[in-house]
Amino acid sequence: MQIQKARTQGFCFGVELTYKKALSETSERDDVYTMGNIVHNPLIVKELDEKGLHNVEALDDIPQGTLFVRAHGLPPQTIEDAQSKGLRVVDATCPMVTRTQRLAKKLAEEGRTVIILGDPNHPEVRGIAGHAPGCIVMNEWPSDETEIRRARRIAIVSQSTLNGDKFRELVGKIAAMNYELRVYNTICSDTQGRQKSARELAGEVDTMIVIGGSRSANTRHLAEISEAEGATAHLIENPTDLKREWFTGDERVGIATGASTPGFLADEVVDLLMDWFPQAEAVWA
Amino acid sequence: MQIQKARTQGFCFGVELTYKKALSETSERDDVYTMGNIVHNPLIVKELDEKGLHNVEALDDIPQGTLFVRAHGLPPQTIEDAQSKGLRVVDATCPMVTRTQRLAKKLAEEGRTVIILGDPNHPEVRGIAGHAPGCIVMNEWPSDETEIRRARRIAIVSQSTLNGDKFRELVGKIAAMNYELRVYNTICSDTQGRQKSARELAGEVDTMIVIGGSRSANTRHLAEISEAEGATAHLIENPTDLKREWFTGDERVGIATGASTPGFLADEVVDLLMDWFPQAEAVWA
Numbered sequence: 170m171q172i173q174k175a176r177t178q179g180f181c182f183g184v185e186l187t188y189k190k191a192l193s194e195t196s197e198r199d200d201v202y203t204m205g206n207i208v209h210n211p212l213i214v215k216e217l218d219e220k221g222l223h224n225v226e227a228l229d230d231i232p233q234g235t236l237f238v239r240a241h242g243l244p245p246q247t248i249e250d251a252q253s254k255g256l257r258v259v260d261a262t263c264p265m266v267t268r269t270q271r272l273a274k275k276l277a278e279e280g281r282t283v284i285i286l287g288d289p290n291h292p293e294v295r296g297i298a299g300h301a302p303g304c305i306v307m308n309e310w311p312s313d314e315t316e317i318r319r320a321r322r323i324a325i326v327s328q329s330t331l332n333g334d335k336f337r338e339l340v341g342k343i344a345a346m347n348y349e350l351r352v353y354n355t356i357c358s359d360t361q362g363r364q365k366s367a368r369e370l371a372g373e374v375d376t377m378i379v380i381g382g383s384r385s386a387n388t389r390h391l392a393e394i395s396e397a398e399g400a401t402a403h404l405i406e407n408p409t410d411l412k413r414e415w416f417t418g419d420e421r422v423g424i425a426t427g428a429s430t431p432g433f434l435a436d437e438v439v440d441l442l443m444d445w446f447p448q449a450e451a452v453w454a
Numbered sequence: 455m456q457i458q459k460a461r462t463q464g465f466c467f468g469v470e471l472t473y474k475k476a477l478s479e480t481s482e483r484d485d486v487y488t489m490g491n492i493v494h495n496p497l498i499v500k501e502l503d504e505k506g507l508h509n510v511e512a513l514d515d516i517p518q519g520t521l522f523v524r525a526h527g528l529p530p531q532t533i534e535d536a537q538s539k540g541l542r543v544v545d546a547t548c549p550m551v552t553r554t555q556r557l558a559k560k561l562a563e564e565g566r567t568v569i570i571l572g573d574p575n576h577p578e579v580r581g582i583a584g585h586a587p588g589c590i591v592m593n594e595w596p597s598d599e600t601e602i603r604r605a606r607r608i609a610i611v612s613q614s615t616l617n618g619d620k621f622r623e624l625v626g627k628i629a630a631m632n633y634e635l636r637v638y639n640t641i642c643s644d645t646q647g648r649q650k651s652a653r654e655l656a657g658e659v660d661t662m663i664v665i666g667g668s669r670s671a672n673t674r675h676l677a678e679i680s681e682a683e684g685a686t687a688h689l690i691e692n693p694t695d696l697k698r699e700w701f702t703g704d705e706r707v708g709i710a711t712g713a714s715t716p717g718f719l720a721d722e723v724v725d726l727l728m729d730w731f732p733q734a735e736a737v738w739a
Contacts, residue, residue: 337629338626349639353633354631
């Protein structure tokens with residue numbers, strides 16, 4: 170068995186910033202709340218919960234204190250409501266997401282129809298959509314094209330963690346249906362790098378272990394990309410999910426991690442594989 | 455045998471305009487010259503040649519008289535040179551191509567890198583490129599991406615007769631490599647309609663007969679699209695090119711024509727097939 174980690178590992182820039190801000194906030198006060206998990210990684214959520222970062226579903230569930238805006242960001246209306254309620258607001262939105270929110274707002278104000286490529290149920294997308302009234306959110310090509318055909322002066326932005334292949338496909342199709350179009354590729358550089366290194370690695374191995382939250386968009390895309398390259402992909406949240414029967418012992422194994430997966434988890438997977446298969450060799454790219 | 459013609463037939467708007475202008479010019483004077491064939495259809499070229507529209511390779515080949523700018527257009531420098539030489543210039547550029555030339559010029563003047571999607575050797579593309587200094591012409595995805603990676607503030611336009619599938623593919627790829635991009639889909643509406651009706655028809659028949667000049671870009675794309683839909687496509691310039699052995703007699707046959715193919719040629723192909731296969735049935739969509 171040969172084991173190799175994808176080049177890009179550890180927290181992305183935005184998760185790192187949010188995580189540090191959360192540590193600092195919870196060290197100073199104990200009435201800090203996030204709406205939804207701070208990042209889509211259960212280990213981090215558990216750690217910060219123990220430090221006093223409380224997870225609530227809705228604004229009404231926060232009695233007083235601080236609304237901590239997580240990396241995904243929030244719609245502007247929610248922040249205004251929090252302020253009206255007298256809550257203190259700490260903004261830990263990923264700077265790249267803030268940039269996309271501002272861009273979407275500006276484009277909508279210019280009278281453009283903003284199309285956000287991404288999952289309409291993902292909190293980042295809901296936050297961006299809140300900045301661009303009248304926007305269209307598209308995750309797959311719609312069976313009914315009426316809304317796209319009627320849209321005028323389209324400007325496209327994307328969820329920061331969108332799969333690059335989907336971006337190419339949807340942008341091409343929308344462009345073919347319109348005379349004039351603006352496209353902003355707001356897939357963040359970390360996502361692009363992580364997808365690229367997962368794709369390269371998946372092309373060389375038999376089995377890919379992708380570590381990250383099962384609800385994490387960017388993690389799921391790494392698994393999709395790995396399967397598209399012909400590798401068998403297993404998505405796990407932590408090393409204890411790893412199953413001995415997935416391996417024969419003489420395959421090549423690649424390990425990729427999502428943007429909110431702590432770097433040490435990949436090393437724990439390596440260690441576990443080396444325990445199971447003492448002849449295994451860890452290869453560094 | 456069932457025979458069916460694609461919905462869009464006959465000269466496109468631009469070819470019709472150019473053709474009528476050429477008839478009118480040649481009825482008034484006999485020193486009228488085009489650089490290259492007036493349209494990519496040998497029958498029309500022959501007819502107008504007999505009426506006195508002379509075909510030359512270069513400006514130097516025109517002794518005096520009128521330079522007739524054909525539907526594909528010309529680079530501005532060539533027109534200036536003709537005027538300096540004392541030639542009268544009649545502009546019969548297709549109005550949709552003129553619009554793309556002006557757009558490319560404006561975008562280049564705004565400091566954008568214009569990418570023209572199309573065949574670098576096609577006269578229309580050379581004409582548009584002449585309006586946008588520093589532009590990049592792309593017909594296929596380049597093996598060396600350096601030029602695209604270095605380009606800043608990209609704006610995409612396309613040859614009026616580009617294959618829509620190629621447009622989608624190249625736009626998607628370029629967009630994925632850049633933060634900000636403008637896209638102008640300058641594939642003309644006639645081309646889009648003709649490709650759509652050829653695609654629909656090819657999906658329902660076994661054999662497609664595509665009639666048009668072998669050097670006509672839009673005609674060749676109709677054949678490509680037909681093959682992509684699973685039909686066997688034969689590209690012919692006129693009905694006498696049709697071969698009896700291409701048919702078994704019990705297949706479904708579709709007929710599509712290029713933008714510079716006179717409508718009566720499709721009817722001649724229908725007649726010939728009905729002669730060869732008296733049981734054949736012409737179906738009207």
